[in-house]
Amino acid sequence: MNAFDQPQNILVLGGRSDIAHAIVRQLASPALRSVVLAHRGGDTIELNGVDDSVAVQCVPFDATDRTAHAAFVDGIVAEHGDIDIVIQAFGQLGGPEVNTDPTAAGDLVDVNVAGAVSSGLAVAAQLRTQGHGVLVVLSSVAGVRTRPSNFVYGATKAGQDAFATGLGHALAGSGARVMTVRPGFVRSTMTEGLNEAPFSCDPGDVADAVVAGLRNRKSVVWAPGVLRYVFAVLRVVPGFVWRKLDS
Amino acid sequence: MKTEQRALTGWGRTAPTVGTLVRATADELSSDAGLSATVGARGAIARGLGRSYGDSAQNGGGVVVKLVPGADPIRVDHDAGLAHVDGGVSLDVLLREIVPQGWFVPVTPGTRFVTVGGSVASDIHGKNHHADGSFGAHCTRLGMLMADGSHRSITPGSDPDLWWATIGGMGLTGLITDVTFRMIPIESRHCVVDTERVPNLDALLEKMETSDHLYRYSVAWIDLVATGKHLGRSVLSMGNHASLDDLRELRPKAVDNPLDFDPTTFPDVPNGVPNVLNRLAVRAFNELWYRKTPKQHHGTESLTGFFHPLDMVGQWTRLYGSGGFLQYQFVVPFDAVDTMRTIVARIAAEGHASFLAVLKRFGAQSGGFLSFPTPGWTLALDLPAGVAGLGRLLTELDELVLGAGGRHYLAKDAFATPEVVRRGYPQLAEWKKIRNAADPTGVWVSDQARRLELV
Ligand SMILES: Cc1cc2nc3c(=O)[nH]c(=O)nc-3n(C[C@H](O)[C@H](O)[C@H](O)COP(=O)(O)OP(=O)(O)OC[C@H]3O[C@@H](n4cnc5c(N)ncnc54)[C@H](O)[C@@H]3O)c2cc1C
Ligand SMILES: NC(=O)c1ccc[n+]([C@@H]2O[C@H](COP(=O)([O-])OP(=O)(O)OC[C@H]3O[C@@H](n4cnc5c(N)ncnc54)[C@H](OP(=O)(O)O)[C@@H]3O)[C@@H](O)[C@H]2O)c1
Numbered sequence: 237m238n239a240f241d242q243p244q245n246i247l248v249l250g251g252r253s254d255i256a257h258a259i260v261r262q263l264a265s266p267a268l269r270s271v272v273l274a275h276r277g278g279d280t281i282e283l284n285g286v287d288d289s290v291a292v293q294c295v296p297f298d299a300t301d302r303t304a305h306a307a308f309v310d311g312i313v314a315e316h317g318d319i320d321i322v323i324q325a326f327g328q329l330g331g332p333e334v335n336t337d338p339t340a341a342g343d344l345v346d347v348n349v350a351g352a353v354s355s356g357l358a359v360a361a362q363l364r365t366q367g368h369g370v371l372v373v374l375s376s377v378a379g380v381r382t383r384p385s386n387f388v389y390g391a392t393k394a395g396q397d398a399f400a401t402g403l404g405h406a407l408a409g410s411g412a413r414v415m416t417v418r419p420g421f422v423r424s425t426m427t428e429g430l431n432e433a434p435f436s437c438d439p440g441d442v443a444d445a446v447v448a449g450l451r452n453r454k455s456v457v458w459a460p461g462v463l464r465y466v467f468a469v470l471r472v473v474p475g476f477v478w479r480k481l482d483s
Numbered sequence: 484m485k486t487e488q489r490a491l492t493g494w495g496r497t498a499p500t501v502g503t504l505v506r507a508t509a510d511e512l513s514s515d516a517g518l519s520a521t522v523g524a525r526g527a528i529a530r531g532l533g534r535s536y537g538d539s540a541q542n543g544g545g546v547v548v549k550l551v552p553g554a555d556p557i558r559v560d561h562d563a564g565l566a567h568v569d570g571g572v573s574l575d576v577l578l579r580e581i582v583p584q585g586w587f588v589p590v591t592p593g594t595r596f597v598t599v600g601g602s603v604a605s606d607i608h609g610k611n612h613h614a615d616g617s618f619g620a621h622c623t624r625l626g627m628l629m630a631d632g633s634h635r636s637i638t639p640g641s642d643p644d645l646w647w648a649t650i651g652g653m654g655l656t657g658l659i660t661d662v663t664f665r666m667i668p669i670e671s672r673h674c675v676v677d678t679e680r681v682p683n684l685d686a687l688l689e690k691m692e693t694s695d696h697l698y699r700y701s702v703a704w705i706d707l708v709a710t711g712k713h714l715g716r717s718v719l720s721m722g723n724h725a726s727l728d729d730l731r732e733l734r735p736k737a738v739d740n741p742l743d744f745d746p747t748t749f750p751d752v753p754n755g756v757p758n759v760l761n762r763l764a765v766r767a768f769n770e771l772w773y774r775k776t777p778k779q780h781h782g783t784e785s786l787t788g789f790f791h792p793l794d795m796v797g798q799w800t801r802l803y804g805s806g807g808f809l810q811y812q813f814v815v816p817f818d819a820v821d822t823m824r825t826i827v828a829r830i831a832a833e834g835h836a837s838f839l840a841v842l843k844r845f846g847a848q849s850g851g852f853l854s855f856p857t858p859g860w861t862l863a864l865d866l867p868a869g870v871a872g873l874g875r876l877l878t879e880l881d882e883l884v885l886g887a888g889g890r891h892y893l894a895k896d897a898f899a900t901p902e903v904v905r906r907g908y909p910q911l912a913e914w915k916k917i918r919n920a921a922d923p924t925g926v927w928v929s930d931q932a933r934r935l936e937l938v
Contacts, residue, residue, distance in 0.1 A: 237934075239897035368500040411502075
């Protein structure tokens with residue numbers, strides 16, 4: 237990190253994420269040296285909008301392969317040095333079956349919650365060791381109050397969110413920080429073909445919120461920002477209203 | 484030995500990291516329970532008074548050593564004109580001791596609140612660089628605590644490589660435990676100073692070229708907000724130590740106690756003050772400063788007033804608000820004076836508020852592999868870190884500086900890249916070899932060293 241908080245090394249867990257790519261583009265500066273895109277398979281992913289001088293590396297990483305997470309982080313550090321920013325961007329939405337099929341739901345929990353917790357802890361250990369660095373966790377407003385139509389996905393995001401905010405408190409004083417990001421509906425690969433919800437935005441809008449949040453050392457950011465107030469209300473509206481809003 | 488987990492930054496208050504701050508004397512550090520027992524995989528770095536602007540005196544996740552002066556921290560050899568001083572002693576404490584005895588430090592930066600160790604590690608320069616060179620040029624012996632825990636005493640003759648790798652080596656060759664250096668004899672605690680308003684940059688450059696050699700000390704404050712025909716308007720201040728004869732003529736009342744030295748500092752600027760050094764405020768301040776300076780003035784100033792005016796307000800940097808700030812300092816060779824003109828015009832055109840911008844001519848190099856001063860023009864300016872677009876401007880200036888064969892000052896740096904340092908310091912590779920031989924296991928490391936790939 238330099239005086240402008242510009243990172244030198246960025247690690248993206250869930251390296252194909254459109255939102256993460258937009259964040260990396262916003263954080264890119266002449267200080268940026270490497271970006272590691274970690275995702276299942278590890279095959280090459282195009283990252284547009286960063287300078288050719290930046291080393292972009294794609295590596296295999298599976299959120300469900302929990303026993304490998306600590307060694308995975310160590311390997312990245314051995315190759316690139318201290319990690320300034322880690323973006324936890326993997327996640328699955330799941331099909332309609334996750335709301336009824338116990339196995340499919342359990343698989344979603346494996347990725348979105350267990351994977352988030354175990355990779356988050358592996359990252360936290362490294363950031364603690366460095367005495368600096370930020371873990372940016374892409375949570376979702378879906379976890380703030382779970383909707384009948386996707387309550388299992390919502391429950392996983394609630395779990396990830398609670399973990400992230402708690403980890404942030406646990407890291408206080410260590411120099412390492414967590415920033416929990418709560419986007420609304422974002423037009424991305426994940427939501428392709430779905431009906432847009434109110435307050436929809438683009439990955440670039442989430443990136444703007446993230447970069448502003450990093451600059452101001454925020455622990456939670458909403459994207460778009462107005463959702464913070466929208467959900468302050470939605471959280472407490474009576475159940476029949478909430479159900480009606482979801483239909 | 485006292486140990487504490489602490490978030491640390493440099494003077495600019497940017498890019499904090501948490502490390503283990505260890506306060507200890509050199510003897511405690513070289514004992515079995517000392518450095519070797521404390522340092523882990525993240526290594527250690529020395530910290531003086533944290534007056535370097537960036538991340539050179541911090542070490543995220545590792546050890547940061549603050550040297551506590553020993554039992555007899557300041558010894559003066561009047562016959563030889565030498566001072567033997569512990570590395571952790573500040574110039575403030577040192578001056579309070581030696582000025583009344585008729586001595587001055589060979590080099591002082593714009594603040595007394597730096598340590599002797601930090602002065603060597605950054606090979607600091609002062610207003611007398613054109614005449615006297617940098618701090619390292621006046622040192623004759625260094626006591627060092629090496630990576631393996633051994634204590635060594637070195638001179639430029641005994642260990643030339645380690646010596647010149649340590650002068651300006653940013654603490655990365657070892658801990659400087661004590662320093663022997665030559666002092667300047669003085670007759671009074673005053674300077675005879677000529678102050679002059681100079682209407683624009685060209686006039687300033689010419690004036691400095693033609694009259695620097697008449698004075699031991701010289702520096703210009705430039706208004707980097709002024710543009711057009713006022714571009715580079717400045718206040719030039721040049722002086723010498725005042726002799727007793729000077730005092731008799733200019734300040735007869737001071738003749739009785741010419742060496743009294745007891746500088747006072749005013750209360751701190753409170754924490755949490757918003758950024759008041761914004762564009763308008765700086766413009767107004769600069770205007771006022773320029774206008775209040777008489778066209779030409781000849782008189783005396785106290786050592787404090789002449790060398791350390793900022794020390795009179797504690798924690799003045801809080802005026803920059805919570806976003807912190809950085810200082811950009813570079814040097815370009817004398818023949819690249821056009822580049823200096825371009826840069827001044829570029830900064831003025833951009834209109835970023837710069838409260839303090841200082842121009843000076845450098846004299847000879849000391850010989851330190853990573854020493855900053857080299858013959859040429861140096862410009863230093865403060866900038867608030869929170870301003871959008873500043874990074875782009877500085878990257879553009881980096882190119883101009885490097886293209887002209889110039890370089891940036893590591894003690895001020897909080898923005899450079901490994902590439903910028905490699906290009907500015909052609910002896911970097913050679914320095915690395917010497918450093919790695921002195922510290923084969925890589926004990927000494929700082930955030931800056933990691934960021935700039937110095938180690
Ligand atoms: C208001 C102001 C004005 C300034 N004006 C000038 C100026 O005119 N000219 C100039 O050259 N500089 C100037 N500086 C910069 C300052 O002189 C240097 O940054 C100096 O190194 C600070 O000393 P320090 O003791 O605070 O060291 P720190 O800032 O704590 O450390 C600086 C470096 O020195 C190393 N170091 C410190 N102590 C030791 C030790 N005992 N052994 C080994 N390494 C050590 C550290 O590891 C680090 O790399 C100014 C700074 C301020 C805030
Ligand atoms: N899009 C939205 O509307 C929205 C709204 C709020 C929150 N979010 C959250 O934001 C994050 C990113 O969303 P996005 O829209 O950018 O998603 P995306 O484009 O679908 O990207 C998700 C990434 O996760 C990876 N991934 C999936 N399962 C994985 C596993 N088991 N292990 C490792 N990587 C895995 C995918 O890569 P591979 O398939 O190649 O492994 C892909 O790179 C998600 O956590 C999502 O919940 C999204």
